Amino acid sequence: MLKLLNVSKTFQGGDVRTTALDRITLEIDAGEYVAITGPSGCGKSTLLSLLGLLDTPDSGEYRFDGRNVTGWREAQLNSLRRGRIGFIFQGFNLIEELSVAENVELALEYMNVPAxxxxxxxxxxxxxxxxxxRARHxxxxxxGGQQQRVAIARALVARPALLLADEPTGNLDTAHGDEVMRLLRQINAEGTTIVMVTHSPAHAAQASxxxxxxxxxxxxxxxxAA
Structure with a gap:
């Protein structure tokens, strides 16, 4: 489903050039549940951004569902993201001016789904x-746990093939974090490919x-191990 070939990404900050990803080669099959771990600054979030088409590599090749998307225009990437990829963020990213239902519905409005x-x-x-x-709240x-459930609903309502989660339990207490992890396992069991960034060894161990x-x-x- 996802294939990176010798992908590198650097960032320039003043006179300092930082290599975030260094010749990464990686293949992820449909239906997998992959956890990305490592210390802060090791490239985890950069890798997730590249997989989610939110950023582009400086070199190398990225194939999504067999298509080489390297060098695609932003409009093409946006179209592919909307139809195929869902995102869950640590900070929920819900819009306070909208109700719970309206926050979730927003993902479908971008896809021009009938009302x-x-x-x-x-x-x-x-x-x-x-x-x-809580639909009208x-x-x-x-x-916090309910907000993350709403964020997951927003990510899944468009029926994406790929779900990307960046520290999905980072702002939650243990009980709510465990509940989110249970939901992710269920979502993966239903066929959605998941790639998750986490600092938690216990949560990483729940991935395949x-x-x-x-x-x-x-x-x-x-x-x-199974």
């Missing part, structure tokens, strides 16, 4: 994630495969 279908899909997704009773009226990065390179690529 009636949007409402039906939003209601079904909120019900699935156990926050249907504002994000600030929800607990773990990548450990160091200094922009893949140090370890290991399957978890």
């Amino acid at each position: 009636r279908e949007r409402r039906e899909r939003v209601a079904a997704m909120l019900d699935k994630l156990g926050v249907a009773h 504002r994000p600030s009226q929800l607990s 495969r773990t990548l450990r990065l160091l200094d922009g390179r893949i140090l370890v690529d290991a399957l978890q």
Whole structure:
């Protein structure tokens, strides 16, 4: 599904040039659940951004579903993202001025889904994630765990093939974090490919495969014991 070939990415800050990713070669099959780990600054979030088409490599090649998307125009990347990729962020990124249902529906508006279908899909997704009773509330009226459930609903309502999660439990207490991890396992079991960045060894162990990065390179690529 995803294939990186000798991908590198650098950032320039004043006179300092930092290599975030150094000749990464990686293949992720459909249906996998991959955890990306490593110390701060090792390239985890940069790798996730490249996989999610939010950034582009300086060199190398990226193939998404067999298509070489390296060098695609932004409009092409946006179209592919909307239809195929969902994102979950540590900070939830919910819009306070919108209700829970409106936050989730926003993802479908960008895809020009008809209004009636949007409402039906939003209601079904909120019900699935156990926050249907909060549909008319504002994000600030929800607990952290409920806000992350809404963020997951927003990511899934467009039925993406790939779900990218950047520290999805980072702002949650242990109980709510464990609940989010249970939801991710369920989502993966239903067929969605997941790539998750995490600092938690316990959460990484719940994935089927773990990548450990160091200094922009893949140090370890290991399957978890069944």
